[in-house]
Amino acid sequence: MVNLDIVLPSVLNGLTTGALYALVALGLTLIYGVLHIINFAHGALLMVGLYGVYGLNAFAGVDPYVALLIVPPAMFAIGYALQRGIIGKASHGRDENILLVTLGLSIVIENLALYFFRSDTRIVDTPYSFSTVEVLGAFLPLTKVIAFAGALLTAALMWLIMTRTDLGRAIRALAKERKGAALVGIDTDHIFAMSFGLGIACLGIAACLLMPSYYVSPQVGHGFVLIAFTIVVLGGMGSFTGALIGGLIIGVVEALGGLFLGESLGQIGIFLIFILVLIFRPTGLLGHRV
Amino acid sequence: MTRQANKGGLDRRAFLAAGGAALGAGITGFPAVLRAQTESVKIGLIHPVSGFIAFSGNQCREGALMAIADINARGGIQSLGGAQLEAVLGDSQGKPEVGAAEVAKMAEAGIHGIVAGYASSISLATSQEAAKTNTPHVVDVGVSDEITKRGLENTFRFSPGYGKIAEFAVANLDTINKNAGSPAKTAMIIHEESLFGTGTANLLNAQLPQIGIEVVDTIKHANPTRDFTNIVLQIKSNAPDLIIPANYYNEYVLLARTMRQQQVSAKGIYSVLGGAASNYQFVAEFPEAADMIMDCNHWFDPNSEVALQRKKAAEDKGLYYTYEVFLAYNAVAFLADAIERAGSLDKAAVNAALAESTWDDHGMPYGPTKIENGQNQGAQPVNTQVLDGVIEVIYPDQFASAEAVFPMTR
Numbered sequence: 123m124v125n126l127d128i129v130l131p132s133v134l135n136g137l138t139t140g141a142l143y144a145l146v147a148l149g150l151t152l153i154y155g156v157l158h159i160i161n162f163a164h165g166a167l168l169m170v171g172l173y174g175v176y177g178l179n180a181f182a183g184v185d186p187y188v189a190l191l192i193v194p195p196a197m198f199a200i201g202y203a204l205q206r207g208i209i210g211k212a213s214h215g216r217d218e219n220i221l222l223v224t225l226g227l228s229i230v231i232e233n234l235a236l237y238f239f240r241s242d243t244r245i246v247d248t249p250y251s252f253s254t255v256e257v258l259g260a261f262l263p264l265t266k267v268i269a270f271a272g273a274l275l276t277a278a279l280m281w282l283i284m285t286r287t288d289l290g291r292a293i294r295a296l297a298k299e300r301k302g303a304a305l306v307g308i309d310t311d312h313i314f315a316m317s318f319g320l321g322i323a324c325l326g327i328a329a330c331l332l333m334p335s336y337y338v339s340p341q342v343g344h345g346f347v348l349i350a351f352t353i354v355v356l357g358g359m360g361s362f363t364g365a366l367i368g369g370l371i372i373g374v375v376e377a378l379g380g381l382f383l384g385e386s387l388g389q390i391g392i393f394l395i396f397i398l399v400l401i402f403r404p405t406g407l408l409g410h411r412v
Numbered sequence: 413m414t415r416q417a418n419k420g421g422l423d424r425r426a427f428l429a430a431g432g433a434a435l436g437a438g439i440t441g442f443p444a445v446l447r448a449q450t451e452s453v454k455i456g457l458i459h460p461v462s463g464f465i466a467f468s469g470n471q472c473r474e475g476a477l478m479a480i481a482d483i484n485a486r487g488g489i490q491s492l493g494g495a496q497l498e499a500v501l502g503d504s505q506g507k508p509e510v511g512a513a514e515v516a517k518m519a520e521a522g523i524h525g526i527v528a529g530y531a532s533s534i535s536l537a538t539s540q541e542a543a544k545t546n547t548p549h550v551v552d553v554g555v556s557d558e559i560t561k562r563g564l565e566n567t568f569r570f571s572p573g574y575g576k577i578a579e580f581a582v583a584n585l586d587t588i589n590k591n592a593g594s595p596a597k598t599a600m601i602i603h604e605e606s607l608f609g610t611g612t613a614n615l616l617n618a619q620l621p622q623i624g625i626e627v628v629d630t631i632k633h634a635n636p637t638r639d640f641t642n643i644v645l646q647i648k649s650n651a652p653d654l655i656i657p658a659n660y661y662n663e664y665v666l667l668a669r670t671m672r673q674q675q676v677s678a679k680g681i682y683s684v685l686g687g688a689a690s691n692y693q694f695v696a697e698f699p700e701a702a703d704m705i706m707d708c709n710h711w712f713d714p715n716s717e718v719a720l721q722r723k724k725a726a727e728d729k730g731l732y733y734t735y736e737v738f739l740a741y742n743a744v745a746f747l748a749d750a751i752e753r754a755g756s757l758d759k760a761a762v763n764a765a766l767a768e769s770t771w772d773d774h775g776m777p778y779g780p781t782k783i784e785n786g787q788n789q790g791a792q793p794v795n796t797q798v799l800d801g802v803i804e805v806i807y808p809d810q811f812a813s814a815e816a817v818f819p820m821t822r
Contacts, residue, residue, distance in 0.1 A: 125646075125649040125650075127649065128646065128648070128649045131645050132641075132642055132645055135641040135642065136642075139638070139639045139641070232462075236461075236462070236466075240470055241461070241462075241466035241467045241469070241470045242467055242470075242693070242732075243467055243661060243662050243665065243693075245665065245697050245698070247697060247698065251673075252669075252672050252673045252700065254673055254674070254675075261673070261674050261675065263641075263670075263673050336666075337662060337665065337666070339466070339467065339662070340466070341462070341463065341464060341466055344464075344636075345636045345638055346638075376639075377641075380642045380643075381642055381645075381646070384631070384632060385631055385632060385633040385634065385637065385642065385643055388634075388642075389634070
């Protein structure tokens with residue numbers, strides 16, 4: 123029998139965990155939701171970001187939060203180069219080719235990580251690793267509270283970029299009508315690469331905020347990708363607010379599912395929601411054309 | 413047998429050409445090639461080097477390869493004219509069916525013996541498949557007692573099963589608890605969901621009440637589990653005297669970190685086959701979270717020169733000397749010793765030599781091997797405790813390097 127006293131702490135913890143999921147999903151909702159690129163390399167690129175944070179900490183003593191100044195821009199550059207140099211060229215504009223190219227990329231990236239880092243689990247130890255914040259009687263890890271705030275800020279930032287900048291307008295134009303966008307003078311290859319770069323930069327932010335409370339190994343991305351796709355579908359493809367709300371819902375459902383159904387069955391609720399959304403609201407909670 | 417080999421695509425023409433060449437070779441024969449094959453002893457090493465338990469799988473592979481290198485450096489198999497051991501690598505990807513498929517491919521390719529497969533479920537599948545061709549199969553780590561209870565003549569395990577480990581863990585816990593005035597009366601078991609974790613938890617649930625410790629809750633979790641806060645909240649809610657984790661490395665690390673973070677106060681953390689509790693990496697990276705954790709697990713004899721030399725050799729290679737490394741090393745060496753005594757690569761002869769093994773050059777706290785129904789009867793775990801950043805052996809007394817500190821004082 124579950125003690126009801128732990129339901130509130132569990133919900134609060136679910137919200138902070140959900141914020142971490144949302145961070146991973148924000149990049150995906152841009153790449154998958156707006157550009158309709160099914161990026162199978164999303165998990166592998168998260169892993170690259172996590173190794174970046176780990177490497178900066180282990181070899182240069184850079185705090186994971188200070189790494190926010192380095193890793194997201196670097197990830198943006200990686201994303202831009204990947205789209206411009208490999209995915210765009212190899213896909214020849216066909217969606218099924220993109221799927222295979224990103225799948226191939228994920229295999230190459232994971233095996234490179236295995237080669238360079240072996241499969242050892244790596245962890246960053248910081249002075250605040252065990253710090254907690256008391257909220258309504260619950261001890262929430264400081265790192266997850268920061269990640270929660272980071273997810274809100276990142277979602278707001280992405281929303282601003284998409285709605286208030288020329289780049290955002292170009293991305294939305296491209297998502298709506300590729301040929302039309304090209305006809306009005308938008309450099310579609312560049313905007314595709316910028317969008318992919320932005321999505322991967324989101325993963326860089328996620329990596330910096332995730333690493334203080336998690337670990338990195340070559341397979342670490344697998345655990346997040348399926349959840350991220352679920353969040354994108356739940357929130358509505360291309361909706362950053364939807365990804366944030368979807369992440370938080372998934373986090374709470376997972377927490378409560380684990381509490382009442384047992385940890386092994388806790389994820390049933392997530393995929394039940396996924397199926398129900400697909401049946402009754404295929405556009406997602408906040409689904410709308412961007 | 414590697415994944416890379418499996419991914420290699422063949423078009424129809426290439427397939428026909430290769431098939432024709434193979435058929436031609438079969439008809440006309442290539443005696444030189446066949447002679448070359450018998451010059452080495454092919455040992456299949458099947459481990460989950462990718463997938464969710466890849467860390468452990470790679471550690472196993474490294475340990476097994478170290479054993480092969482050492483044996484070859486000493487002149488190979490003397491009774492076969494100094495035949496060198498040749499590693500044939502396979503990746504089970506953490507999936508029993510993939511492990512079994514690797515065995516089938518290796519058997520077709522003329523493998524002489526197999527060491528596999530780290531996880532219990534994989535070891536069950538690989539040994540079952542190897543039994544079809546009577547290929548000698550040594551289980552390196554898999555702890556399920558089912559592995560050696562099926563009466564397979566080709567299946568051997570050098571290390572202990574979880575029945576022995578649980579019995580040992582409970583008996584030693586009883587001693588530790590009584591020596592401290594019996595402060596522990598309740599326990600919670602946190603275990604991973606596969607055969608190893610579930611089987612161990614079932615045994616502990618049955619045996620702990622017999623020593624006066626009530627199991628107030630048992631929580632099973634998935635692999636991987638991304639967040640342990642929920643489980644730790646339940647631990648706090650139940651406030652058990654003892655917390656007993658039985659899971660793999662990554663999950664153990666997250667659980668221990670979360671318990672520390674949530675300021676869980678228990679009289680003791682007493683792992684049974686804890687994935688990280690007796691792991692140098694965990695202790696080095698998280699001395700605070702690891703402090704005072706006790707574990708009943710596979711461990712080498714700290715007084716054995718052989719063990720200490722191998723530990724140094726592993727560390728010189730940049731490896732943590734974890735149980736995966738020394739158990740896989742010894743599984744290969746155990747098989748090589750049998751091939752040496754058999755003086756033949758005949759599978760039945762090697763299986764017979766394994767069954768009669770009295771090998772003692774292993775550096776483990778086991779004594780000479782004594783095999784019954786494929787299981788080494790002398791194999792046993794030890795109890796360790798992390799004290800001041802060092803993994804100390806606390807039981808049995810003849811191998812102990814420190815005294816148990818219980819209840820925890822942190």
